[in-house]
Amino acid sequence: MIPEEVKKKIDRLTDEINYHNYRYYMLDNPVISDFEFDKLVKELQSLEKKYPRFVREDSPSRRVGGAVSEKFGQVKHGAPMLSLENGYSREEVIEFDKKIKRFLGLKEGEKIEYECELKFDGLAIELVYKNGIFTQGSTRGDGITGEDVTANLKTINTIPLKLQKPVPYIEIRGEVLMTKKSFRELNAERLKEGLALFANPRNAASGSIRQLDPSITARRNLIMYAYGVGKLTDAGDVKTQHELMEMLKSLGINVNKEIKTVKDIEGAVKFFEDEEKNRESLPVEIDGVVIKVNDLKLQERLGEISKSPRWAIAYKFFPKQEVTSIEDIEVSVGRTGILTPVAHLKPARIGGVIVKRATLHNQDEIDKKGVNIGDSVLVERSGDVIPEVVKVMSKGPHKNPFRLPSKCPCCGSEVVIDGAFHRCMNELSCPCQIKGELVHFASKRAMDIEGLGEKIVERLVDLGLIKNIADIYYLKKGDLRDLEGFGEKSEENLFKSIEKSKNISYDRFIYALGIRHVGEFVASLLARYFGDIEGIERADIGDLTSKFGIGEEIAKSIFNFFKLNSNAEVIKRLFRAGVSPYKTQAKAGGAALGGESFIFTGSLENFTRDEAETIVKEKGGTVEKTVKKSLGYVVAGKDPGSKYEKAKKMGLKIIDEDEFKKIINYKSS
Ligand SMILES: [Zn+2]
Missing domain, CATH: 1.10.287.610 (Helix hairpin bin)
Incomplete structure (x- = not known):
C-alpha cells in the first residue's frame, strides 16, 4: 500500500x-x-x-495505556474549578434560595428555576477537547492547577476520545467514579492478595486515576459523569444548565440520567428527599444532590464568592461516617476456618442506621490502622457494605494494635497464616467448622436428614457426641434422650431419617461432603462420569479439567479433598456404617444448547457462578463476559448488576434462575 x-x-x-x-x-x-x-x-x-x-x-x-509516566505534569485549568458551598438541612437550602433572590433583587414570592443533579462521590476531573479530539485530562488539584492524568483518563470507556462534533475548544468537567460492585470486587481481590484495602469507592477511584501505570487504571472499571463546562469557544444558543447538559450529551459525553429541572426551591428539596430514599439502590455512591440556578444568564450575574459559585449548592446527606469507640474485638471462625476480627462498637447512628459492629478484615488491616480495644475510631458505612473502621482518632489504653490469637478461639488448635488470613487448619474437628459442615451435610438438598437442624447440631457438637459427619451414623439409642426438648419420640424420628439417608444417590452424597466449590451441579457431573468415589479419587487435576470441563479452582479443590487421608477415613467410616450411595443414571449430555450464548449477573441460589458457567459449556453453549445484541440469554440472579440494566435497555432476553434450570434441564433431586 x-x-x-x-x-x-x-x-x-x-x-x-x-x-x-x-x-x-x-x-x-x-x-x-x-x-x-x-x-x-x-x-x-x-x-x-x-x-x-x-x-x-x-x-x-x-x-x-502503554506508556508509564514518571510523574504527573501540572495542568493549569482554563477557568478555576470551584468547589461548592455545602448545606445539610432544608433550612440552609431555603436560605440559599433567599440569598439569591436578595442578590438579584427579586421579591420573596418570585420563583427561581433550578436544575438538580446527583452529587457523585468520586474524583473531580477536567477534560480538554480541541477540534473534537480529547487532548488533555487533569485532576481538580487545588482548583487552579491539577495533575495531568491524560493517559489514565484515556483508559476509561465512558470518556470519548473524539466528540460527535468537532467543537473547536471545550473544557468538560466531570466526576470519575467506581461502582459499588467494582469496589467490592477490587477489595475482595486485594484482601486475597494481602494488599491494603480501599476505604471507599471514592478513594479507590482516586487511587486508580493517580496510578503511574495506565494499564492498572484500565483494569479498574471506572466511569465518568460530566456535570459542567469550563472554558469553551461557542455555546451556541444554550441558555440553561439543562440545555448545557443536553448539548454535552449530543457531543457524546456521558451525563447521568437522574437530572431534573424544577420550578422552585421546594421542587429541589423534593428531589433531594427522593434521591435520599433511592440512594442505596444506585450502582454508585452519591453523597447528596447539587442544586444549580438553571438560567445561565442569572448564573453569570450571580458570579462567585470566595471560590464558590453563588448560583449552586451541594445539599448533602447526613454523613455516613461517625466517630465512636471499640468496646471489644471478637474473633469468629467460619466454616472454612478463617479467623475474622469484628469490632464491637459503642452503638452509633451512621447515615440513619444504628451501627454496633464493624469488620476489621484481617491482621494486616488491623496493623495498618493500629486498632485495638478502647480506641476511638472513625466508622464508615457505605451502601450494603458491612460497616468498616476507617481509622483511629485517638488511642485508648493499648499502645499496640490488636493481635489475632495464635490458637483457634473455637478449638484451641494452632492457627496457621494462610496468605492474608489466619486459618484454623483443624478442618475435621474444629467445632466452629464442623457445625457448618454438619448442617450442610444434613440439609434437604444433601443427605436430607430431617430433624438434624442447626440447633440440634450445635448441642450434639457441644456435648462431644459428634465430631464429624460420619459420627451421625454412630449415634446410639438413648444418646439424644437427655438433650433439652428431645423426647423418645423425636429421637426415634431422627434415627428413622438418619437410616433413610443411607440410601441416597451419588450426586447428593458427593454434594453433601461439602467439598469447597462443589455445588449440586458439579457433584452430579462427578457422579455421572465417575460412577463412584473410587473413580474420583483416582482422577487428577488434568482429568477433571480437560475431560469434564470443570474449572481449575474447582478441580484443585476436589483433588485436594480426596488426597487428604483424614477425609478418606471419614468416607470409609460412612460406608462402614451402611451409607451406600447408588449410581446415577448417565444422562444424554452433549450439545443440547447448540451454541446458545449466556451471560450471568447477580447471585444464583442453586449454583455458584463457576458451576453455572460449567453447565453451559458442558452442554455446548458459550458464556459471554459483556452484554451485546447477539446474546441468547441473560440469566439474572439475586441483586443483578449493571449488566442487567444494560440488557434491559437493549431489550435482550432476560431469564431468572428457574427458567435457566428449565433450559439446561436440571433436576434438583
Ligand atoms: Zn478451630
Whole structure:
C-alpha cells in the first residue's frame, strides 16, 4: 500500500471504531458484534504498528495505556474549578434560595428555576477537547492547577476520545467514579492478595486515576459523569444548565440520567428527599444532590464568592461516617476456618442506621490502622457494605494494635497464616467448622436428614457426641434422650431419617461432603462420569479439567479433598456404617444448547457462578463476559448488576434462575 492509502485506511478505521465505541458505551446500542469490533481493532493496531507516524491522537489504541509516566505534569485549568458551598438541612437550602433572590433583587414570592443533579462521590476531573479530539485530562488539584492524568483518563470507556462534533475548544468537567460492585470486587481481590484495602469507592477511584501505570487504571472499571463546562469557544444558543447538559450529551459525553429541572426551591428539596430514599439502590455512591440556578444568564450575574459559585449548592446527606469507640474485638471462625476480627462498637447512628459492629478484615488491616480495644475510631458505612473502621482518632489504653490469637478461639488448635488470613487448619474437628459442615451435610438438598437442624447440631457438637459427619451414623439409642426438648419420640424420628439417608444417590452424597466449590451441579457431573468415589479419587487435576470441563479452582479443590487421608477415613467410616450411595443414571449430555450464548449477573441460589458457567459449556453453549445484541440469554440472579440494566435497555432476553434450570434441564433431586 502506498502511504496515502495507509493513512486513509487508518483514518477510516479510527473513525469507525470510535463510532462503535460510542454506540456501545454511550447509546448501549451496538450495531456490530464484539467479534467484528475486535477485528477492526486488530486491523488498526497492525497498521499503526507499521506506520506509527499516522497514529491519530484519538486512536482507540491509546486507551490501552502503554506508556508509564514518571510523574504527573501540572495542568493549569482554563477557568478555576470551584468547589461548592455545602448545606445539610432544608433550612440552609431555603436560605440559599433567599440569598439569591436578595442578590438579584427579586421579591420573596418570585420563583427561581433550578436544575438538580446527583452529587457523585468520586474524583473531580477536567477534560480538554480541541477540534473534537480529547487532548488533555487533569485532576481538580487545588482548583487552579491539577495533575495531568491524560493517559489514565484515556483508559476509561465512558470518556470519548473524539466528540460527535468537532467543537473547536471545550473544557468538560466531570466526576470519575467506581461502582459499588467494582469496589467490592477490587477489595475482595486485594484482601486475597494481602494488599491494603480501599476505604471507599471514592478513594479507590482516586487511587486508580493517580496510578503511574495506565494499564492498572484500565483494569479498574471506572466511569465518568460530566456535570459542567469550563472554558469553551461557542455555546451556541444554550441558555440553561439543562440545555448545557443536553448539548454535552449530543457531543457524546456521558451525563447521568437522574437530572431534573424544577420550578422552585421546594421542587429541589423534593428531589433531594427522593434521591435520599433511592440512594442505596444506585450502582454508585452519591453523597447528596447539587442544586444549580438553571438560567445561565442569572448564573453569570450571580458570579462567585470566595471560590464558590453563588448560583449552586451541594445539599448533602447526613454523613455516613461517625466517630465512636471499640468496646471489644471478637474473633469468629467460619466454616472454612478463617479467623475474622469484628469490632464491637459503642452503638452509633451512621447515615440513619444504628451501627454496633464493624469488620476489621484481617491482621494486616488491623496493623495498618493500629486498632485495638478502647480506641476511638472513625466508622464508615457505605451502601450494603458491612460497616468498616476507617481509622483511629485517638488511642485508648493499648499502645499496640490488636493481635489475632495464635490458637483457634473455637478449638484451641494452632492457627496457621494462610496468605492474608489466619486459618484454623483443624478442618475435621474444629467445632466452629464442623457445625457448618454438619448442617450442610444434613440439609434437604444433601443427605436430607430431617430433624438434624442447626440447633440440634450445635448441642450434639457441644456435648462431644459428634465430631464429624460420619459420627451421625454412630449415634446410639438413648444418646439424644437427655438433650433439652428431645423426647423418645423425636429421637426415634431422627434415627428413622438418619437410616433413610443411607440410601441416597451419588450426586447428593458427593454434594453433601461439602467439598469447597462443589455445588449440586458439579457433584452430579462427578457422579455421572465417575460412577463412584473410587473413580474420583483416582482422577487428577488434568482429568477433571480437560475431560469434564470443570474449572481449575474447582478441580484443585476436589483433588485436594480426596488426597487428604483424614477425609478418606471419614468416607470409609460412612460406608462402614451402611451409607451406600447408588449410581446415577448417565444422562444424554452433549450439545443440547447448540451454541446458545449466556451471560450471568447477580447471585444464583442453586449454583455458584463457576458451576453455572460449567453447565453451559458442558452442554455446548458459550458464556459471554459483556452484554451485546447477539446474546441468547441473560440469566439474572439475586441483586443483578449493571449488566442487567444494560440488557434491559437493549431489550435482550432476560431469564431468572428457574427458567435457566428449565433450559439446561436440571433436576434438583
Ligand atoms: Zn478451630
